[in-house]
Amino acid sequence: MSLNWNTITGPQVLVDSRKSKRNIKRMQEKAASAHVALRPHFKTHQSVTIGKWFGKPEETPIAVSSAEMARHFADAGWQDILLAIPMNPRALPAYNRLAREVRFGLTIENADSLKAIARLLNPVDVYIEIDAGYGRTGISWRAHETINLILEQARTMPQVRGLGLLLHAGNSYTMRGEHGIAQIHEESLQRLAELIENLHIPQHELRISVGDTPTCSRMESFLGADEIRPGNYVFYDWQQQRIGACDWPDVALAVACPIIGIYPERNEVVVHGGAVHFSKDSVSIDGNSVFGQVMHQTANGWGSPIQGAQLVSVSQEHGKVRVSEAMLKELELGDLLIIVPAHSCLVMAAFNGECTVI
Amino acid sequence: MSLNWNTITGPQVLVDSRKSKRNIKRMQEKAASAHVALRPHFKTHQSVTIGKWFGKPEETPIAVSSAEMARHFADAGWQDILLAIPMNPRALPAYNRLAREVRFGLTIENADSLKAIARLLNPVDVYIEIDAGYGRTGISWRAHETINLILEQARTMPQVRGLGLLLHAGNSYTMRGEHGIAQIHEESLQRLAELIENLHIPQHELRISVGDTPTCSRMESFLGADEIRPGNYVFYDWQQQRIGACDWPDVALAVACPIIGIYPERNEVVVHGGAVHFSKDSVSIDGNSVFGQVMHQTANGWGSPIQGAQLVSVSQEHGKVRVSEAMLKELELGDLLIIVPAHSCLVMAAFNGECTVI
Numbered sequence: 001m002s003l004n005w006n007t008i009t010g011p012q013v014l015v016d017s018r019k020s021k022r023n024i025k026r027m028q029e030k031a032a033s034a035h036v037a038l039r040p041h042f043k044t045h046q047s048v049t050i051g052k053w054f055g056k057p058e059e060t061p062i063a064v065s066s067a068e069m070a071r072h073f074a075d076a077g078w079q080d081i082l083l084a085i086p087m088n089p090r091a092l093p094a095y096n097r098l099a100r101e102v103r104f105g106l107t108i109e110n111a112d113s114l115k116a117i118a119r120l121l122n123p124v125d126v127y128i129e130i131d132a133g134y135g136r137t138g139i140s141w142r143a144h145e146t147i148n149l150i151l152e153q154a155r156t157m158p159q160v161r162g163l164g165l166l167l168h169a170g171n172s173y174t175m176r177g178e179h180g181i182a183q184i185h186e187e188s189l190q191r192l193a194e195l196i197e198n199l200h201i202p203q204h205e206l207r208i209s210v211g212d213t214p215t216c217s218r219m220e221s222f223l224g225a226d227e228i229r230p231g232n233y234v235f236y237d238w239q240q241q242r243i244g245a246c247d248w249p250d251v252a253l254a255v256a257c258p259i260i261g262i263y264p265e266r267n268e269v270v271v272h273g274g275a276v277h278f279s280k281d282s283v284s285i286d287g288n289s290v291f292g293q294v295m296h297q298t299a300n301g302w303g304s305p306i307q308g309a310q311l312v313s314v315s316q317e318h319g320k321v322r323v324s325e326a327m328l329k330e331l332e333l334g335d336l337l338i339i340v341p342a343h344s345c346l347v348m349a350a351f352n353g354e355c356t357v358i
Numbered sequence: 359m360s361l362n363w364n365t366i367t368g369p370q371v372l373v374d375s376r377k378s379k380r381n382i383k384r385m386q387e388k389a390a391s392a393h394v395a396l397r398p399h400f401k402t403h404q405s406v407t408i409g410k411w412f413g414k415p416e417e418t419p420i421a422v423s424s425a426e427m428a429r430h431f432a433d434a435g436w437q438d439i440l441l442a443i444p445m446n447p448r449a450l451p452a453y454n455r456l457a458r459e460v461r462f463g464l465t466i467e468n469a470d471s472l473k474a475i476a477r478l479l480n481p482v483d484v485y486i487e488i489d490a491g492y493g494r495t496g497i498s499w500r501a502h503e504t505i506n507l508i509l510e511q512a513r514t515m516p517q518v519r520g521l522g523l524l525l526h527a528g529n530s531y532t533m534r535g536e537h538g539i540a541q542i543h544e545e546s547l548q549r550l551a552e553l554i555e556n557l558h559i560p561q562h563e564l565r566i567s568v569g570d571t572p573t574c575s576r577m578e579s580f581l582g583a584d585e586i587r588p589g590n591y592v593f594y595d596w597q598q599q600r601i602g603a604c605d606w607p608d609v610a611l612a613v614a615c616p617i618i619g620i621y622p623e624r625n626e627v628v629v630h631g632g633a634v635h636f637s638k639d640s641v642s643i644d645g646n647s648v649f650g651q652v653m654h655q656t657a658n659g660w661g662s663p664i665q666g667a668q669l670v671s672v673s674q675e676h677g678k679v680r681v682s683e684a685m686l687k688e689l690e691l692g693d694l695l696i697i698v699p700a701h702s703c704l705v706m707a708a709f710n711g712e713c714t715v716i
Contacts, residue, residue, distance in 0.1 A: 009449050043674060067367075085676065088367070089616070090616045136628065258447070260495075261467055262468070266493075275637060280704075282638075315528070320494065332470070333471065346633055346634065349674070350634075350707075
């Protein structure tokens, strides 16, 4: 599709379909050659249009992170949906409706949640979240006894269709480069293997779901896992580039922002594009929080990063961009800057999944 | 209105109408006694329902920060709308429609913008933004010559209805306590007065619009100003409480989040409520970024802050809350935590203005 830049009036998300589809295909090929299933996490894009780039809805198992998101994709034809966040007992009626309509999976991390599941009228898959070192949610991989108790209880319940273990090695986000990612990857899988050895239930009765974008992007083997569950790779972003999970040409999402102020005395411009568009997620450059990287504009999208041109602060609707003296001289009010955000998932959430596909 | 806590299933914004209406009334009384007009900034709430708490739409001049927001409130009956962010030449068609329907004001900060205004078919008010030390947008208060040139040119244009100067002393946000706020307030107004003395156009031909929530909340006089333009005061938030712009009982917005994980070994719980709900805006406590303060729940809302119970990290949908050992023992999965966010404007933007009024 050819892009008419003149139709862009305000901050607008651009998705480069060629790059995104290439990212999707690459992960599918990797999963196939690693002999694991792929369950992409759809919280990154939240878009039905983009969701269909992954394949036919009825043939694509997905992960989501809220009951609303599950409802959104169930209504659009997806039929195997895993809620990859610990279940919320208050959302039981929503879960029940979903479980009636699709193959629906819930994530739990304690025996109490089984009491809520016992009140469901339709069966669900139940995944126990394992914390293998990230320290956000999940039961410690060392807590064999607790996990065995939950599995034994769950396995007897008529509301439980399939049983699994779920792992998200979010600590891979603190790494830099393939070596660091590999370290977290190996540590997590090793801890999972150690746990599985100590379970009373045979491994083949459990579905093992792992994954986060850095490890899934850079690692080739997922020994012990039945499926991988990355999400961000559909677009990537500046954080992923910094981690080393992708390279600049893989980044498939940017925000086009019009320049509304030019300040030669401080080598800055201000764009319409602020915290409500970029979120306040950042990367750390020389100890400073930076919110986006300005890219070279091309006829139909963007190319490489412009050295020294970065979104250095955001308030609600304003974004302050530092540029070189030479670049500033070329800029005029109303020109667009194409900015790759720190974190594309939060940008798509801020725009409610609305974007211009190029 | 009585609140049925059982109907809250997921993260939900609660607005305490009693506190909010008291905040609105207090600012109206202050403006009246200071002999300035009040033009509340509606970017904070973005809600037509809450907008009507300020008075009849047709009698309430407002400020907004995007053409979309102006359209939203124009459609709902507001008739005097100032876009208090530098104009975006790409949005001219939207501005033109607004100028046909309502009294519409644009903010500019250079002569180039007048070329765009010259293409409008309907007259607008034009405000020149002055930078009195904040350093985000606006022309330096010292640039008398530039400002005189723009004013002289603008005043001859048929598209220009009224002329004004606009100031936002956003540097008040870095202050702590009344003394610091007073310092910024006095400095800004003094710089504005110095500029006005050096203008060729008589002051009575200019409308002087100033304001930000900290100074408007704590100062009593706005010498030299015709109107004040605070926004956040309708709700306030933790940042405003930290600045000293308000006290805890003034904060009228909180987010109710269900507990989805309990971790006695680290005195933490995890709620459904993350960056897509709270944004990643924070306050700094002992050098750490903290995203929200947990409040005592009452039958119909919330009371004072719970010491030591804070939202210490957020990922997309998860929020990690540190609590005391004693508090943790009382909590169960599915319980709600009532959390005052760091920045209420970004929360309302994240929820698209949707909230439960109590």
